[in-house]
Amino acid sequence: MIKYKRVLIFCLISFVLFIILQNIYPVPNFVTDSRMYIYGAADENSVVSYRPLGYSVFLKAVHNYNSSISAVVFAQYFLYLASTLFFLFTILKVFDLKPLYQNILFFFTLVNPPMLFLANSILSDSLFISLTVIWITLLIRILLYYRWMDIALMLLTLWCSFFVRYSVLVYPVLAIIVILLFLPHKLKKFSTIACILLLSAIFYQHTKSLVEDATGVSTFSGFGGWQLANNAMSVYERTPGAKVDTDDPDISLLDSLARKYADSVRKVNPNYNGVTEDDYMWLDASPFVVFKRWYRARNPFVDEFSAWTAESVILNKYAWDIIKQYPIRYFRYFVLPNARTFFIPEMNGLSAYTTPEIYQIPIVRQWYGLPERISNDANALLPRYLNEPFRDIYSLFSVAFVVTMLFYLMNPRKFILSAVPRKIIFSIAIFWLFLAGFNILVAPVHYRFIAMLFPIILCGILVVWGNYKKEGVRGNPGTAPTSKKYAADVAART
Structure with a gap:
């Protein structure tokens, strides 16, 4: 059972830390890419750029609602908070974890310095991480409930993610594999796969056409x-x-x-x-x-x-x-x-704030109505002292996740897990494997590119060991103790 009072306490701690951080750094972290995103948001005629313009659309949408730069960072923070809670509550509907395990989950995922720093940055990372966590959660919910609503929302999230970072093109492959392996309903299985393929093809061809129209070069992305x-x-x-x-x-x-x-x-x-x-x-x-x-x-x-x-x-x-x-x-x-x-990623963008004095970037000053002289330089190194230790924790959890999954695969009968929880664990393992392979092969790994893995691998570790069958305890893997809420949902569905 989820103790919502404790969850609220962790949320409040997270929010207070973010408020403190936002007061220390009244101007969010800016790099060269930040200016490009703001140029894309301010320019009505932007259709292609060096990077996808989905984040520029997000900045423009927030700006239309509230032109303060603080509105951007708070929107990013609350989206991160909501996506993480959505993921954790979905997992805890299925796995009946001990209170200690729940506390570990909520503490490390909500009181998470790198994610707080990314939320206080004008970069696409925070938005992309939140969308990814929402997407993998919806994929899990499809395996749990087989509902058309979850399928539609998963496809919508995938479509939005395409425009934020092109690396999301690996997600359709992952989704197709998971759905082929674990979704029993044939109509929903093949119609979902067809929709995923269609969305991917439309996005790829649309983006390629935009690039060719703008540059005369037939390529998807430069x-x-x-x-x-x-x-x-x-x-x-x-x-x-x-x-x-x-x-x-x-x-x-x-x-x-x-x-x-x-x-x-x-x-x-x-x-x-x-x-x-x-x-x-x-x-x-x-x-x-x-x-x-x-x-x-x-x-x-x-x-x-x-x-x-x-x-x-x-x-x-x-x-x-x-x-x-x-x-x-x-x-x-x-x-x-x-x-x-x-396993020990670079902290590029998370070791120091690189915001210059705001007068050096007039487009930012004009777009958000900021005064000329605001600087974060006095506290530039604070992120290193908070984020690098957390990177080390991620490294330990990454190794523990690999060991846990290997041990589970070699000794499945030592764990009291029924069919659906096993599907979720395998889906998490496949997700990690795909993102690991993609990131290793495509570009030098920086923590902000893989931060979405942290809550997922931590959940993977805890739900597996939380269902470890102690010596002398009899149990049938097919009748595993799972969350009462999920059991009631299954009973109502059947």
Whole structure:
């Protein structure tokens, strides 16, 4: 049984901490991406940008309701709080956990410093994390209740998530696998899968058409080529003399610039690792940015965004040339280190507030009506002292989650779990596996990209060990003790 009084106490603690944080940092955290999102919200004609414009739509919607910048951070905070409670209450409807386990769940998921800091940032991370938690909760509810309403809401959440971050394109694959494996109702199973495929295809084609209309380049997103090429430079950083064999003049020029750059930084710092910081994507001296300037000089009528998008196609081919020619080195120098980083992620964006004085970014001042002189610099390092210890807790829970799932798979009869709870546990494991594989393969892992995993892996650990069958206790796995509320729902449905 859920003790709602204790839940309310944890919510109040979380809210008080957020109020304190918001008073310490009256201006939310801003980075370069923050300005792009606000430009997208303020510009009525924006249809495509370097990043998806879904977060810009969110900023615009909040601004239309309340033009204060505080309205944004409070909207993000309450959405995070609501999504987390929605997930936890759904889990606790099925698993009858001890009060101690419930307290651990609510404390670590609600009193969560990194999520509070992300909510107080003008970045898409908080919104995307909340949407992801809502989406996985609705997927679980589909397995519990088989209701059309949950299916419709899951599809709607998926559609909204598409526009916030393109990495969500891995979610349809996960949903299809879970529904194929665990949803017994054939009509709902295949109609849901058809809707997921249709939504994904419509979004992909729509976005690709917008990009092509704006730039003349037939590609889904310019970001992918830049990111993959940045990852592939891990080979050149650790392999003096590496070279791509190609007849393509653009690839040949890129390769020449990349080799010279890698050689020069290696001489200055033998341990240089610009891949983890995305240096090749953003530094003015990076070979890819130098190539973009050369491309624009050769095509003077091409604007900055179109040149960036066109180069992404070239960079994508260049990256695959490197990976195919040096597959073992790429695995050794990018994939393996990134797999380790998945368990101990970088705190990029969460170790310090980077907000400059507001007069340096007039679009923010104008959009939100802020005074010129507001600064957070005096407390810039506070996030490090709060967020990095929490990252270490996440690392411990991640290892514990893997050990727990492996132990459960090898010894299922040691746990008193009925069919539906087992489906939920497997769904959580599949979700973790997909996000782990995607993040490890696609880009250097930062905690803010995987923060949505924290409540999910913690739930996975506690619901498994909360149903561990002690020695000497008899029990049939098919008649597991689950939540009385869920049992009543099942009885009413049948």
